[in-house]
Amino acid sequence: MKKQTKEVKGKGLYEVLKAEVDEIIDESPLIKTFVMTPEEPFKFNTGEFIELTLDGLGEAPFTPSSSPFVTEKLEVTIMKTGYITSKFHDLKSGAILGIRGPFGRGYPVDRFIGKEILIVGGGCGLAPIRSLLFTLIEMKDQIEKVVLLYGSKTPTDCIYKPMFAKLNSIDKFETYRSADRPDGTEWDESIGLVTILLDQPMVDMDNSIAVVCGPPVMMKFATLRLLELGFSDDDIFLSMEKNMSCGLGKCGHCMMGEFFVCKDGPVFTYAEIKHSPEIWK
Amino acid sequence: MQKAIKINKDEWNRLLIKLSDAGERLYAPIRHNGVFDYELIDTESIGEIVYNEAKPASPLKIFFLPIRLNVTGGGKTPGRIIIIGAPACDIEGLKLLDAIYIDEKYTDESYLSRRQNAIIIGAPCHKTAENCHCTTYGVNPWPGDGCDISLSSTGEDIILTTMSEKGNGFMNEIKSLVDSTEPEAGDMETLKRLQEASAAEIADKNDGLPGKEETGKLVQAAESSFWKEHSSKCVSCGACAAICPTCTCFLLIDRPGFEKIKQQDTCQYPAFERVAGGEDPLKELSVRFHNRYMCKFVWKPERFGVLACTGCGRCIDACIAGISKNEVIREMT
Numbered sequence: 377m378k379k380q381t382k383e384v385k386g387k388g389l390y391e392v393l394k395a396e397v398d399e400i401i402d403e404s405p406l407i408k409t410f411v412m413t414p415e416e417p418f419k420f421n422t423g424e425f426i427e428l429t430l431d432g433l434g435e436a437p438f439t440p441s442s443s444p445f446v447t448e449k450l451e452v453t454i455m456k457t458g459y460i461t462s463k464f465h466d467l468k469s470g471a472i473l474g475i476r477g478p479f480g481r482g483y484p485v486d487r488f489i490g491k492e493i494l495i496v497g498g499g500c501g502l503a504p505i506r507s508l509l510f511t512l513i514e515m516k517d518q519i520e521k522v523v524l525l526y527g528s529k530t531p532t533d534c535i536y537k538p539m540f541a542k543l544n545s546i547d548k549f550e551t552y553r554s555a556d557r558p559d560g561t562e563w564d565e566s567i568g569l570v571t572i573l574l575d576q577p578m579v580d581m582d583n584s585i586a587v588v589c590g591p592p593v594m595m596k597f598a599t600l601r602l603l604e605l606g607f608s609d610d611d612i613f614l615s616m617e618k619n620m621s622c623g624l625g626k627c628g629h630c631m632m633g634e635f636f637v638c639k640d641g642p643v644f645t646y647a648e649i650k651h652s653p654e655i656w657k
Numbered sequence: 658m659q660k661a662i663k664i665n666k667d668e669w670n671r672l673l674i675k676l677s678d679a680g681e682r683l684y685a686p687i688r689h690n691g692v693f694d695y696e697l698i699d700t701e702s703i704g705e706i707v708y709n710e711a712k713p714a715s716p717l718k719i720f721f722l723p724i725r726l727n728v729t730g731g732g733k734t735p736g737r738i739i740i741i742g743a744p745a746c747d748i749e750g751l752k753l754l755d756a757i758y759i760d761e762k763y764t765d766e767s768y769l770s771r772r773q774n775a776i777i778i779g780a781p782c783h784k785t786a787e788n789c790h791c792t793t794y795g796v797n798p799w800p801g802d803g804c805d806i807s808l809s810s811t812g813e814d815i816i817l818t819t820m821s822e823k824g825n826g827f828m829n830e831i832k833s834l835v836d837s838t839e840p841e842a843g844d845m846e847t848l849k850r851l852q853e854a855s856a857a858e859i860a861d862k863n864d865g866l867p868g869k870e871e872t873g874k875l876v877q878a879a880e881s882s883f884w885k886e887h888s889s890k891c892v893s894c895g896a897c898a899a900i901c902p903t904c905t906c907f908l909l910i911d912r913p914g915f916e917k918i919k920q921q922d923t924c925q926y927p928a929f930e931r932v933a934g935g936e937d938p939l940k941e942l943s944v945r946f947h948n949r950y951m952c953k954f955v956w957k958p959e960r961f962g963v964l965a966c967t968g969c970g971r972c973i974d975a976c977i978a979g980i981s982k983n984e985v986i987r988e989m990t
Contacts, residue, residue: 474915
């Protein structure tokens with residue numbers, strides 16, 4: 377039997393930390409942010425994910441959308457898309473949820489030091505990115521520039537609407553948005569798929585990295601466009617969303633080739649996973 | 658250092674009764690209607706234990722990964738069990754289970770406690786079964802490292818050889834309870850001949866079946882049309898995974914009170930990897946079917962450096978559609 381070389385984190389792998397929902401913010405017709413107070417301070421690194429349990433009904437993986445520097449509160453942004461996410465959307469303030477984690481490998485922010493960072497987000501994929509942005513704001517003296525490109529289906533579907541003006545007011549940060557189609561609401565930004573914002577690199581191609589998070593089809597075409605622009609496979613960071621269930625690299629539901637996305641990811645470079653099967657599904 | 662002792666069969670049976678009466682939980686293969694499988698043995702069944710035939714119907718993993726287990730609070734085992742008659746193919750399979758469940762970052766307590774509390778008495782195969790093919794993947798039909806004691810029956814006697822420190826300790830317990838002698842050189846030679854004959858028989862009937870590395874290459878190279886053709890009869894019942902000594906995937910089920918139930922699962926079931934948004938990398942039957950071969954012969958060996966198919970052949974025995982993994986692999990060559 378294999379000998380343990382590190383402290384064994386055994387007990388509690390399947391136990392939850394309870395958290396009370398303080399506030400539920402409607403971000404868009406399908407997306408809500410749940411602001412929670414965990415019963416103990418909760419630490420995570422940006423890009424790592426948690427399993428959020430609705431007692432007796434099920435659990436699902438989410439990457440916190442809040443700042444890793446805040447441990448008393450935790451925010452999770454959830455799109456209503458299936459059974460359990462619908463149940464989360466039915467919750468009211470005061471509900472008690474369960475947290476397991478944090479799990480996985482988040483954004484390797486040390487690799488971003490001294491770089492220009494191009495971030496491409498789509499839909500609810502802005503949730504992990506918001507946590508990353510909070511981190512980048514904290515380390516803005518160590519980075520050169522952050523360009524956020526974000527696409528939603530319609531202007532109404534754009535989440536974290538107040539965040540963009542705030543980001544644009546911060547030195548070194550700029551944001552650009554697109555909506556796939558107009559819906560009659562006021563919109564001063566672009567119309568079209570998020571990749572139309574990638575006509576120009578907008579960063580110094582000799583000193584930049586790219587981060588992509590969004591629905592699989594958007595991640596695929598954004599990645600292909602970034603490659604065309606000249607980003608190397610190793611400089612594109614993808615946050616893969618698979619069916620992470622146990623979070624421990626055991627249950628097998630999130631396997632992507634030899635990788636357990638829950639443990640080896642969810643953040644991978646394109647170089648690491650480009651040969652894995654079905655990465656865009 | 659290995660130590661061996663010889664115990665008269667009647668004396669051995671009396672020892673097992675003594676252990677059972679003392680509250681020890683002993684499991685050994687018992688035959689019913691031609692099929693033998695592990696059972697909790699008692700005074701009645703001790704005389705019915707099947708020794709040194711090919712593998713029991715169930716894989717050894719059933720002792721360490723129960724089909725359904727409440728893991729809230731760790732899901733630890735209530736205490737020691739003694740497993741008699743584990744075949745080499747299953748013991749080899751534990752290496753992958755250990756790699757997954759006792760990893761450095763997240764050790765699964767329910768698994769670890771069961772492994773630590775089990776004394777595994779392996780048994781060389783003096784007989785083989787129709788679909789045995791361990792030697793194809795470099796596994797001998799006799800236990801090596803991975804078990805605690807190796808047991809061989811000569812008919813009149815039982816010969817026990819220690820294989821681990823834990824086995825040494827258990828052997829000392831036994832020696833204080835029963836009369837034993839040192840086996841004679843002739844006994845050991847006879848047993849060696851029996852197990853080597855099994856190895857030769859298995860190698861002979863699997864002549865031409867590609868080894869592990871070649872199988873990995875073939876499985877990667879085969880076109881999607883090949884997988885569509887060969888999976889067409891598969892009904893996604895998951896029997897191949899349920900009885901596989903190295904398939905370990907599970908589902909977590911929630912129960913009120915934030916309880917978590919771990920239940921055996923398999924990539925062969927539809928929607929195994931489906932996400933809430935509807936995307937499902939394993940949506941097509943042929944992709945699921947291919948996934949299992951890739952997992953066994955490419956991904957798990959790459960990732961963990963151990964075998965993920967140990968040639969037990971149970972998946973072939975169990976397939977209600979009559980799909981033979983070995984025939985599928987031969988078709989690739």
